[in-house]
Amino acid sequence: MNFYKSKVIPGIHVPIKHTPEDMEIITNVASSFNPVAIFELGTLQGGLTLLLHEACPEVAIVTFDQKPVEDEAAFKVLFRGPGSVIAYTGDIFKPAITDFILTMFRACSFGPKLLYCDDGNKPLEVNTFGPLLASGDLLGVHDWGSEVKMLDVAQTLVDFTPHREEEMKNREVRFFLKK
Numbered sequence: 563m564n565f566y567k568s569k570v571i572p573g574i575h576v577p578i579k580h581t582p583e584d585m586e587i588i589t590n591v592a593s594s595f596n597p598v599a600i601f602e603l604g605t606l607q608g609g610l611t612l613l614l615h616e617a618c619p620e621v622a623i624v625t626f627d628q629k630p631v632e633d634e635a636a637f638k639v640l641f642r643g644p645g646s647v648i649a650y651t652g653d654i655f656k657p658a659i660t661d662f663i664l665t666m667f668r669a670c671s672f673g674p675k676l677l678y679c680d681d682g683n684k685p686l687e688v689n690t691f692g693p694l695l696a697s698g699d700l701l702g703v704h705d706w707g708s709e710v711k712m713l714d715v716a717q718t719l720v721d722f723t724p725h726r727e728e729e730m731k732n733r734e735v736r737f738f739l740k741k
């Protein structure tokens with residue numbers, strides 16, 4: 563397991579399931595895309611949530627996991643202060659939660675959103691939530707080439723164009739912009 567080391571608060575390290583190279587690319591993409599909201603599917607300990615929060619400190623972040631976040635450091639920074647991060651516990655594929663996510667997508671229709679898929683079933687995430695995004699939204703996917711392959715999501719990605727494709731070579735992450 564890697565750790566995301568807070569750039570803002572000394573001594574805060576939160577476990578994260580991303581390589582340092584992927585952390586760097588996600589930071590760059592998120593901060594330059596400048597979304598109005600970020601949705602993360604798969605919080606785990608909150609390492610990527612903290613990275614996204616520090617990359618886009620003004621942006622509302624909503625993160626989902628079927629299990630509550632347990633990491634104490636993440637709690638201190640993300641979920642107990644006056645910040646803009648909200649963590650929901652629930653199975654994202656249960657119809658009530660999927661509907662709830664769609665409702666929140668619609669509430670953020672005043673600007674582009676970033677949806678990052680990092681849950682237990684990436685092909686199903688992309689194929690369920692990708693079609694719910696609006697034109698101009700950005701879709702991020704982790705474990706590209708291992709847990710999710712182009713063939714699994716090709717039908718959904720017909721409506722997207724690869725985002726900063728050149729920089730993603732030899733990375734486990736991909737981004738796609740909705741047409």
Ligand SMILES: C[S@@+](CC[C@H](N)C(=O)[O-])C[C@H]1O[C@@H](n2cnc3c(N)ncnc32)[C@H](O)[C@@H]1O
Pocket residue numbers: 577578579580603604605606607608609610611626627628629652653654655680681682683
């Ligand atoms: C790969 S981890 C997320 C890693 C995290 N984004 C990071 O970078 O550190 C995947 C998470 O997805 C959660 N998960 C798996 N299936 C889920 C589902 N159907 N609904 C909600 N969460 C789920 C697991 O509990 C696990 O914490």
